[in-house]
Amino acid sequence: MDLLDGQGSLDEEMKKGNIFLCDYKILDGVPTNVINGKKQYLMAPLVLLHKTKDAKMMPIAIQLKQKPAEDNPIFFPTDSEYDWLLAKIFVRSADFNVHQLNAHLLRTHLLAEVFAVSLLRNVPMVHPLYKLLIPHTRYTLHINVLARKSLISPDGAFTKFAASGGEEEGMFTILRRSLSSLTYSSLCIPDDIAERGLEDVPNFYYKEDGIKLWEAIQNFVKEILKYYYKTDSDVENDPELQKWIGDIFEHGFLSQSSTGIPQKFTTVDELIKFVTMVIFTGSAQHAAVNSGQYDYGSWMPNTPISLQLPPPTKKGEATWETILATFPDVNTTVRGMDTMFLLSKESFDSVFLGQYPEQHFTEDFPREKIKEFQGNLEVLSISINVRNRMLKVPYTYMDPKKVENSVAI
Template identity: 75%
Template sequence: MVEYKVTVSTTNIATATTFSNVFIKLVGTDGESDRTWLLSLKGVASFFRGAVSSFTVSCPASLGKLVLIELDKQRLPFIPEDSWFPAKVEVKSPEGETYHFPIYRWITDNEVHRFREGTALKVFDDNHHLGQYSREQELNQRAQDYVWDVYAEGIPHIIKAESPSSLPSEVRFSFTKSTEFAYTAKASLTELNLKGLDDCTERWDDLDTINRVFCCKRTAISEYVQQHWKEDALFAYQFLNGVNPMLIRRCTVLPRNFPVTDDMVCLHGQGSLGDEMKKGNIFLCDYKNFDGLKANTINGKKQYLMAPLILLHKTPEHKLMPIAIQLKQTPADDNPIFLPTDSEYDWLIAKIFVRSTDFNEHQLNVHLLRTHLLAEVFAVSLLRNLPMVHPLYKLLVPHTRYTLQINLLARIRLISESGVFTQFTSSGGEAMATILKRSLASVTYSSLCIPDDITERGLQNVPNFYYRDDGLQLWDIINRFVKGVLSYYYKTDAEVQKDSELQKWILDIFEHGFLSQPDKGIPQRFTTVAELIKFVTMVIFTCSAQHSAVNTGQYDYGGWMPNTPTSLQLPPPTTKGTTDETRMLQTLPDVNATVQGMASLWLLSKPSSDFVALGQYPEEHFSEEVPRKLIKDFQGELGVLSAAIKIRNQSLEIPYTCMDPAEFENSVAI
């Protein structure tokens, strides 16, 4: 007889404990053990949360190289069925070799579950018939568990699920996350001391009243915004380092529909518009995707949603300042070009309309579509096409954590017919689907890759652009990590080409995420290792750093509503000189729309207590030494960058923390 020492670790999270009897079978290249009941002196405590328990499995002879294990649990009489979350199983063979079996899955039934030995294997390297069989069975089950669905025509596809409980257990929130996220928008109203205002359909009387509401919950940045929101410098700064740094681009030729002339603008003695454009000092923001849309109706009142164009100038002092705003796309006598030299409220109302459109552009395109919905596509395709033993699954699965449930909740609570976004924002009505469809049509592969995107928008030399500075460094760090891991597993381009599971993964993304549109530049298949490395870098960057860049600061910049109105309920002025403070207040959203927006932004900006920062991998999916060392190196580089960002921020009037890797998660988890 030979003996195998089996060590079972149960994850230290709430509800991970099982009181059931647990059984194991070891399967090797030369045979398999009997199904063995795991008993120890700990008794029922062997599989409590956080427990690490050892057992002995005896066999008549050596099983050879271990390929997989089979686990099942059988409930005791009179004890209800429970859920068990084992972390990993380690098996020490009689020959002295230790085998690692990563689990990290909920076992909720009494069926047999197979788990592969932790060494990553591509499909063409998986030569043992039992390994091939378990791989095939796993993917067949996943194809049943993760089914594509169409939410609306023309936007990325989603997972088919009606409620969080209908999601597979391994992708649901933890008990801790579920408990904390039990806050709905109404619960956030209570936390913000806004309860009772959510039903008030009146307009705001004055800014002091808004301030008294806003005082209930502030951040350092939101307080700064409240004090400086009227200033041109902060207005322009937000195009670079606010929650939507994705629209601004260098302007080399004025759009024909934006007839700004030299005698209109003040360029601080720097010559003509043409001269400044040649020097790279003129920038444009164009919200053309909003042209012709029908705005929502809120509290029975028609709302207004513009499609503005904004021209900005980099001054000799290296500040970005707005120099012209046109609120509609088509030039006309009743569509004036607003200028900083206009009256205070003419210029301020023009900026308010821009900020309101930017809120809607940010929420639907930059935030929902380009991070949440794409992250869901990456996750569903991964779970459908790559088994746990695949190296890319091991690399990417931490970056899918909670994404499917958070997106499902967003569809239920935010953008459904009764959702907060639908009810209280100007784009929440029939315009929403059109904006999403137009936005996807404008997404290109290069726009998802920050080095390419910054170059294409001509923003390499813009000063004080911290989204770019931090984002490019993060991209490089992630890229080095991904290159190290994938180059270890894929030695040649030919290996990439013949990995059928990998090719199905990218084809699923192309078809269901980008709706088979070849002009986007999204690959349909991978032909080289370099192509694979770049795409996987983009996936990790999108799910972590990019999501943080467009999510973390939402309450900072939107908590003070006049800076970021969710909707506007009077049309823009058609002539100058007709706007005063009263008309501005009448244009801003009603009290209930304001507080619902504040509550939602507060909720969406709150990290969970089971937050997992970028590069931290509490689930050990890799067992080989090389990827484990690469993870440590990755963590070290992220730590150095985080420290540098913190030092830089000490000297900034407005600290930029959105892309500090210590402050955001591996995945789209909020």
């Protein structure tokens, strides 16, 4: 069986760094929803991917449950058309649930709320950190109140129609597991990409644009903070600053030192990195995980929010009728598409990254640095648009002109 298109053995490709694993173990054993009296299904698949010679990342094997067993076959592209297609559909449904609860809700919306609440209750308006960060909290608390009511409340769209919704608290199981595995380094895109071994993955525009945005934000933050904090002792001896990070560590990360989140700031560089992460999370990272939802989810088979039949236990039994019966019903499909459309929709009063309509800084230096930041973002936007004109599928989500300053939708 040649799964690697003549490029060698699996061992050889692994040694070359061309084999990747996507593991959805966070979903293992999660209780699932019941919709219109029908039990829904959500798998915890393992997906093996191969980086090909023509710079593509292609799936070469799918196991739909975590533990190997006779009734848990490994599916390959060489299997029947419907076997392979159905396996991929289960993976995409799993990805939807992890994406919405971990990548989207927890790692952008809820973290941005933690940063904002701590800022509002610990840092006075005259403080430079407040002036720097308050524009990046715009509408965050408001949208999260709405999300709690319309998406994850007992009558919310996600609770009622997603596979991990329902009364069995599947989504809260996923959120708890996601929080327990959350690390500081995974929130900092240069560290995250390196730790996952993705530095050399080609055509990975989230990585390329994201790291450039991180660097632009970091340079801006560095200029501002070094203007106010000349030495490390200035940071250590700032009580409001220390209360801000202490509150975040205690209430946002449950005082878990294993997360790598600092409990206090001891150096200027430490402060710069953390503030860069805060701004990046609420702006660029949220844009990356939010803006494209409808683009990829409007075709339901690509992102089914729930599935109505259990996964196949044998090869060769899947048919077109099996696939149609596995998909969510029409009402569930429409509610999922509607939700993704609303979440992806650009607000009529959006404020984009680097734009500060309200002037909080009074000194000339930070105002000049804001203009420099805006200029750097303009250059980055132009380069992204030049590249996108050459792509069959443009990657627009981290164009600074499409990235909002805050989690506002």
